[in-house]
Amino acid sequence: MAILVGTASWAEKSLIDSGLFYPPDAKTPEARLRFYSSVFPLVEADSSYYAIPSPATAQAWVERTPPAFVMNVKAFRFLTGHATDPAVLPRAVRELAGAGGRLVYRHAASEVREAIWHHFLLALEPLRAAGKLGLVHFQFPPSVVPSPRVIAHVEDCVERLRGATVSIEFRHRAWWDGGQRSAETITWLRALGVVHTVVDGPQGAENSVPAVWEATHPEIALVRLHGRNAAAYNAPAKTAGERFDYDYPDHELEAIAKQVHRLSFSARNTHVVFNNCDRDKGQRNGMTMMRVLAELQKQPIDFEAYQAPNGMLARLQPEERAAAQEQLPDATAAGPQQLAVEVQTRHYGRVEVTFRVHTDKRHKARRSFWSACLARPI
Structure with missing residues (x-):
């Protein structure tokens, strides 16, 4: 880039x-x-x-x-x-x-x-x-x-x-x-x-x-x-x-x-x-x-400021997002809170997708899950 x-x-x-x-x-x-x-x-x-x-x-x-x-x-x-x-x-x-x-x-x-x-x-x-x-x-x-x-x-x-x-x-x-x-x-x-x-x-x-x-x-x-x-x-x-x-x-x-x-x-x-x-x-x-x-x-990327789709993330195919997410470990509050993985895409070639851990506090078990927040070409 x-x-x-x-x-x-x-x-x-x-x-x-x-x-x-x-x-x-x-x-x-x-x-x-x-x-x-x-x-x-x-x-x-x-x-x-x-x-x-x-x-x-x-x-x-x-x-x-x-x-x-x-x-x-x-x-x-x-x-x-x-x-x-x-x-x-x-x-x-x-x-x-x-x-x-x-x-x-x-x-x-x-x-x-x-x-x-x-x-x-x-x-x-x-x-x-x-x-x-x-x-x-x-x-x-x-x-x-x-x-x-x-x-x-x-x-x-x-x-x-x-x-x-x-x-x-x-x-x-x-x-x-x-x-x-x-x-x-x-x-x-x-x-x-x-x-x-x-x-x-x-x-x-x-x-x-x-x-x-x-x-x-x-x-x-x-x-x-x-x-x-x-x-x-x-x-x-x-x-x-x-x-x-x-x-x-x-x-x-x-x-x-x-x-x-x-x-x-x-x-x-x-x-x-x-x-x-x-x-x-x-x-x-x-x-x-x-x-x-x-x-x-x-400067480190302010992911809160970039939370809105930057154009590329929104255009990744569902199967491309899924392929990226399959590379991640289970999401836990005690584990890594942010990870970036690479995935091959149809329109952009190799893309780095950054995920962050989110915790749903509405559940008693405080369910944690990965959420894609940014994609950028490599």
């Missing part, structure tokens, strides 16, 4: 211009990525949203980062339904598209769609081959609301990326409008085998979504932090940094870290990505988050 913290992009102009994160001698793209990856174990490649990187560029990312480094890649904007200027397309695709205005996925010719998918998948290949590809992140625009057409498109995207791990981020509150709608969305994402994105961001607008602290994939949970600058979120902005200009104070980071720590018991790995990309705010907040999480992970 690992929690990886990073930022969305390592080459934001305001970050480089600020001189607050990179040392003075990190003057080239190679030097900056090498320095970044010496500080953080994870990054989200955000430039891939604006233009599909070449395989050579992706190979350079591989060569400039440590062996265990993880890179999430943001899906190209055309694939998520954003209007796209043909000028940013690879030359061969641009020639195929011909003259015309901005391209939108649902209206584009099938041969243009297929060509764009081809180039995007080629760009992922160097990272995948090196074992450094984390998530392929699809951030859909606020115009994307629940509908049969949208659902079919999302499912098609997931099918095309079979073999990669896809994360989904919706930016319209219709996906999370009340408990029933939220449950339907989470159930669908879980059935698709994709990673739900827990979003921390400004509230109060149509494109504001609540933080739904759920994991839908056994391998990875994802948290993306956009800052909480409600005034700037939908205001005209020249850069992403202006829109996401927010510096999380320590008390907010500490509260979020506790939620991240709890979520981490629901998946083998948890990714935390700071998208408050003005100057060095994301990097500073990310480093603080890593320190807070390191302290939390040193």
Whole structure:
């Protein structure tokens, strides 16, 4: 179980211009990525949203980062339904598209769609081959609301990326409008085998979504932090940094870290990505988050606080729980009060299930029994 913290992009102009994160001698793209990856174990490649990187560029990312480094890649904007200027397309695709205005996925010719998918998948290949590809992140625009057409498109995207791990981020509150709608969305994402994105961001607008602290994939949970600058979120902005200009104070980071720590018991790995990309705010907040999480992970688990299902325990099959419980000795008030055993599960592989002894005081004999209280992947 690992929690990886990073930022969305390592080459934001305001970050480089600020001189607050990179040392003075990190003057080239190679030097900056090498320095970044010496500080953080994870990054989200955000430039891939604006233009599909070449395989050579992706190979350079591989060569400039440590062996265990993880890179999430943001899906190209055309694939998520954003209007796209043909000028940013690879030359061969641009020639195929011909003259015309901005391209939108649902209206584009099938041969243009297929060509764009081809180039995007080629760009992922160097990272995948090196074992450094984390998530392929699809951030859909606020115009994307629940509908049969949208659902079919999302499912098609997931099918095309079979073999990669896809994360989904919706930016319209219709996906999370009340408990029933939220449950339907989470159930669908879980059935698709994709990673739900827990979003921390400004509230109060149509494109504001609540933080739904759920994991839908056994391998990875994802948290993306956009800052909480409600005034700037939908205001005209020249850069992403202006829109996401927010510096999380320590008390907010500490509260979020506790939620991240709890979520981490629901998946083998948890990714935390700071998208408050003005100057060095994301990097500073990310480093603080890593320190807070390191302290939390040193502390013994407060099982009373974790008594509510963390997502995984609730989804173990009855026979899997029974197989774990068969490994335990008889429960007695005088014996061990807490034990953890391993069991093989269908969806999560090897899982450690923690049991605690409970005593029913309503019976004269004070009957004791084992009760499962937590499950986490190994």
